[in-house]
Each structure stands twice: as structure tokens, then as C-alpha cells.
Amino acid sequence: MTSWRTIAAKKKADQLALIPKEWTLKLDDITQQVEVDVSSIPDTCGLLDAKEIQITNSDLADLLEKLAAGEWSSVSVTTAFYKRAIIAHQLTNCLTEIFIERALARAASLDDHLQKTGTVVGPLHGLPVSLKDQINIKGLESCMGYVSWVGIFADKNSVLTDILENAGAVIFVKTNIPQTLMWAETFNHVFGRTSNPFNRSLTSGGSSGGEGALVGELLTTCFTNSDEDVLKHETAMRGSPLGVGSDIGGSIRIPAAFCGTYGLRPSYGRVPYAGCMNSLEGQDSAPSVLGPLSNSIAGIKTFMKTVIDARPWLKDPLAVRKRWSDDEYNLADHGNGQNLCFAIMWDDGMIVPHPPIIRGLEIVKKALLDAGHKVIDWKPSKHAEMYKCLGDIWTAGAAEDFSVVTAMTGEPVIASMIPDDEIPVVDVEDKHQSVDAVAPGLSAYRLWQTHKKKRTLREEYLQLWEDTAGMTGTGRAVDAIISPAAPYTAVRHGQNKSAQYTMVWSVLDYSTLVIPVSRVDPAIDMVKAPHEFYNEEDKANYNIYNPANFANAPISVQLVGRTLEEEAVIAMGEIVDNALKRAQVIETQRNV
Numbered sequence: 001m002t003s004w005r006t007i008a009a010k011k012k013a014d015q016l017a018l019i020p021k022e023w024t025l026k027l028d029d030i031t032q033q034v035e036v037d038v039s040s041i042p043d044t045c046g047l048l049d050a051k052e053i054q055i056t057n058s059d060l061a062d063l064l065e066k067l068a069a070g071e072w073s074s075v076s077v078t079t080a081f082y083k084r085a086i087i088a089h090q091l092t093n094c095l096t097e098i099f100i101e102r103a104l105a106r107a108a109s110l111d112d113h114l115q116k117t118g119t120v121v122g123p124l125h126g127l128p129v130s131l132k133d134q135i136n137i138k139g140l141e142s143c144m145g146y147v148s149w150v151g152i153f154a155d156k157n158s159v160l161t162d163i164l165e166n167a168g169a170v171i172f173v174k175t176n177i178p179q180t181l182m183w184a185e186t187f188n189h190v191f192g193r194t195s196n197p198f199n200r201s202l203t204s205g206g207s208s209g210g211e212g213a214l215v216g217e218l219l220t221t222c223f224t225n226s227d228e229d230v231l232k233h234e235t236a237m238r239g240s241p242l243g244v245g246s247d248i249g250g251s252i253r254i255p256a257a258f259c260g261t262y263g264l265r266p267s268y269g270r271v272p273y274a275g276c277m278n279s280l281e282g283q284d285s286a287p288s289v290l291g292p293l294s295n296s297i298a299g300i301k302t303f304m305k306t307v308i309d310a311r312p313w314l315k316d317p318l319a320v321r322k323r324w325s326d327d328e329y330n331l332a333d334h335g336n337g338q339n340l341c342f343a344i345m346w347d348d349g350m351i352v353p354h355p356p357i358i359r360g361l362e363i364v365k366k367a368l369l370d371a372g373h374k375v376i377d378w379k380p381s382k383h384a385e386m387y388k389c390l391g392d393i394w395t396a397g398a399a400e401d402f403s404v405v406t407a408m409t410g411e412p413v414i415a416s417m418i419p420d421d422e423i424p425v426v427d428v429e430d431k432h433q434s435v436d437a438v439a440p441g442l443s444a445y446r447l448w449q450t451h452k453k454k455r456t457l458r459e460e461y462l463q464l465w466e467d468t469a470g471m472t473g474t475g476r477a478v479d480a481i482i483s484p485a486a487p488y489t490a491v492r493h494g495q496n497k498s499a500q501y502t503m504v505w506s507v508l509d510y511s512t513l514v515i516p517v518s519r520v521d522p523a524i525d526m527v528k529a530p531h532e533f534y535n536e537e538d539k540a541n542y543n544i545y546n547p548a549n550f551a552n553a554p555i556s557v558q559l560v561g562r563t564l565e566e567e568a569v570i571a572m573g574e575i576v577d578n579a580l581k582r583a584q585v586i587e588t589q590r591n592v
Helices: 003-018 050-056 060-067 074-092 100-117 157-165 208-217 253-259 298-308 353-369 384-394 398-406 444-466 498-508 536-543 566-591
Strands: 095-098 128-132 170-177 199-203 221-225 228-232 242-247 262-265 287-295 341-344 372-379 479-485 512-520 556-562
Touching: 003 100, 003 228, 003 479, 003 566, 050 074, 050 298, 060 074, 060 298, 060 479, 074 100, 074 128, 074 170, 074 208, 074 444, 074 536, 095 262, 095 479, 100 170, 100 341, 100 566, 157 298, 208 287, 208 536, 242 512, 253 262, 253 512, 253 536, 253 556, 253 566, 262 298, 262 498, 262 566, 287 298, 341 353, 353 479, 353 556, 384 398, 384 444, 444 566, 479 498, 498 536, 498 556, 512 566
Parallel strands: 128 170, 128 242, 341 372, 341 479
Antiparallel strands: 095 170, 221 228, 242 287, 262 287, 262 512, 479 556, 512 556
16 A cells, blocks of 8 residues: 555645746745745735736725726636735645646636626626635545545535636635644645744644635735825735635634634535535534635625525525525614624633733724724623533544544544644654544433533523623624634644634634734733733643744634624624724824
8 A cells, every 4th residue: 555655745746746837936045934924925026917916916896896897807817816826835835736727717718708798607707716625626636634535536516616616706726724624723744734924933723724824914004195095905925815714613713813814604504515525524513614714804795695695505405595684784683783882702711812812802992982882891601611512522523533534544643733743754653643632532422412511502692692782772782792713813833722712602603703903013012910810721821922923923803793693794894894994094194
């Protein structure tokens, strides 16, 4: 039998051979420094011409408008984003499958259709879209970071791939993931480790870490030009205008937060999952969901409305039969968007966030108050129980699930994301050849009791939310919760050991949107005096904070709505985002 190392090495070599020589970066000494911020390189490396820089720095709405009008061809847009994605890959290792000729052929066919008919194929006509590796595309691999699945080609598209292509999208790359998907960082034996473009010593998060690194950008800056407020993008990868990830406990939200972009975790079944590869298949109590990452909330909305308007429940039996609701988007259940009341959860009662995260929450609070909305504090309830509950559900069969797949080639199950623990893809003695790091599973009966416990926790949290109606002054319960996405910004590789700030909302199946706020500034985000620690994990989290190690990392928050409330979450996200941008303009004007 061919060794797993040989299979992995060949797959990686085949991938690198697909990068055109004329798109290859000449990496100088600066970019070789692991901690360097490489986010400016796509715009400054010289591989993109002026038009390609203009295209790849355009907002999604502008891209779609120009594509529909024929002002920009799909071939030119796809080429520009492909080149930028390849640049991003050389800097962060964010891609898995590269298929340039296929994507350009698809783009050319869309241009031909527009020229002959004068009409677009659909609302995403000509738009390049990236997909997380597990989302099947006919004729391509979805090895999902498993050596055992290298060489297995999809015999058909996933339902979501079909919907996106029918809407006119050009699927153009697939992005990196961790082996098993069940990590909040991104590393596997096939493609290696994905780094954060704003500080490559930091993780991009996981498991949609490739999407986060590819799509990500830092928060826009604002300045004034005459009497007009202007928004300007900061440096970024911007290798895809719209990407799709998956999320079982934070796998969209953590990469979005760590890489400074927007990411939506929809409720179960709102986006069709059928036809994708996955871990823990058959575990239906707390399933994974698919959702978008984009550099604007407009991109998030465009994706969701396009997918829902395609009536996915006719193509996937687990998709929820719920049409897009303009009433919900117009916040009919939330005072029509006027005088909203947000609740900020400053910590979860288990781990106190680092100073940059607290500052991010303070920035959001001030921006919302200045915009005329109300802000109260959110008191978390039983988050530790929910965190344990979801972990017990996952681990009930995880060890066996991982072992069955890896046994095909003898590939070790990865038991650590710490770089020093990596197993070289060379002939040396294996480490981590078992799944001892995964807790033993529960009996079927104990698992049923855990499902029952989850249901009870959801009922109690619903009542907790409803009870806030007496605190808001609006006559309604709190409209949305604003929470950290993690107790820290992007951390050093191997240090993202917890996803508890995202997992709780997965247990509750709440629709959740990540919004970028700022970035770490060591001069501002200094170490604070020790607080009274909740536990040893809280103390350990406090001790790892050194502002210099987190420099330039994006600061983000989660906006949490209720189950199947995607339209309202998007609309409230726009309100929060606009308040933040307006606050930036005002602050800039003061400093002029």
C-alpha cells in the first residue's frame, strides 16, 4: 500500500504545479518573516495591473452591477480574482483545489450568454465564488484534509453548488480546512497550515480558515474629502468577493472574526447541505450549517437571498421551507429598526476576554448609543452547561468516525495544532497515531439524555430572552445580543483551544453574524491588572496576552439573533455596521 506521506506529498506537489509561473510571487526577505503583515502585498506586488486592482477592491454590489451591464466581462473579473487568490495562497496557504481553465471557461460561457441574449443568467451572473473544500463540485476532489480521501472525485455537485451556478456564479477555488473539520484552526497533512494575513504567526481560525484568510480584510478607514464622507478599504487579501464556509460550533464565525471580515452562521437548514463531504455524519442533534463570508454585509445578504429564492427545500429534504421575508428584513418584529435595544455580553462567566475584545465591545456600545439605540448588559446563563452539552454530543462518536477514515491509509489523526507537534511528511516514526485526544463516546442512552438536556437549555434560554422585555423600555424583548466571537483576537498557532463563545449559540441554533470593529493596537490595548479568575482556563487566557504578539489582529464581535432570524440579523447587522462606520467618520473629522 502506498504510504500516506507519499500520497500527501504528491497531492501538494500537484497543487503547486497548477500555479502559473507568471503568477508566482518573488518573495523578498520581508515576506519571509513569519510575523510580517502580508495583507498589502496583493496590491503592491506588481502581479495585478491597475484594472485588476480596481476590480478586486470593488464592493460586491458594484461588481454585480458592472458584470450585468457588460462593463466588465466575467472573464476579466474571474482572472483578476484568480490571480489575487493565487497571491493570497502563496502568502497564507489558503487554497486546496485550483482549476483555472475550468473557471475561465465557465466565465467565458456567461459572457457569451450575456452578449447573445442581453440578459444575465441570474443574480450572481459572472461573480467568482470560493467554496470550502468539503463542498462538492463535480469532477473535483473534496479530500477535506484527509489523506484517505485524496483521489476521490465528486460524481455530482452539491445542492448549493448547483444553486450558485444556476444563479450565474463562477466557482473558482476551494479553500483549506483542518483534518476532520473539528478544529478552530486550519492544518492538515495534505495541504498544510493556513496563516493569518495580518500577522502570519497567528492562526486564521477554523475550520473555514482558508476562506477567512482568502476573503479577509481589515476594517475600512474613513476620511473626509470636502463635505463628503469617504470610506477607504485598508490592505487585505480580498482574494474572493464571496465565499462559503461551514459552521458546527464557530467554523465560519471564528475565521471571519480572526481575519476581519463578515460571516454569517444561519440556523439549521436555512442553507442546503446535501451533497457535501463532512465529519460526524449522522449526528443530527447539532448539525453543521453552511453560510457566507464576504467583505460586506451586502454580500452576506446577496448570498442568503439568492440561495433562499432558489427554494432549496425542493432539492434538499433537510432544508427549511422558509421563503425570504422582506418584512423580517425590514425589522417588522423589531420596531421597524427604530429605537432598537441591544444587550452586550461582556464575558460568558467562564473566560474574560482580552483587552482588545473589551475595547471592541465598548466601541460598539458607544456607536449604538450615539445612533439613538439602547444598550443594556446581557447576563449569561448556563453557558458552561451548553458548552459541555455540545462537546458531549460531538465526542459521542468522534473517535470512531475519525479512525474509520484515517485507517484507510494509516494517516495519523491530528491531536495538536501546535506547529512543533506537526508530523513531517517524510519517513520518520509517527506521532499521534491514535485518537486518544478525543474523549470516549457516550452510550446511546446517555446521548439521548444529552439531547434532552440540550432541549431543556434551549427552552430556558428562550425564557431568559423573553424576560428581558421588562428591561428594554421598548415594549419588546432585547432585539439582539452582541458578544465576543472568542475571548481573544487571532492567537498564535496552536493556542486557539476553545470555541465556547461561538458554541453556545450553535447549541441554541441562533442566527449569528460576525462584524469587524477595529484591530489590535499594542499602544492602546495594554495588559490590565489581573481580575478575579473564574477558573484555571480563565487564568491561562489572561497569561497568554502580550499586546506585541497580537499586533494588527482584527477585532470583531458577534451579533446574535434568534432561530431562523437571518433576515433580521442581517438588517440589524447593517445598523450596527453603519453606526460603527459613522463613528469612524466623526472620529476622523475630530482628528483632522
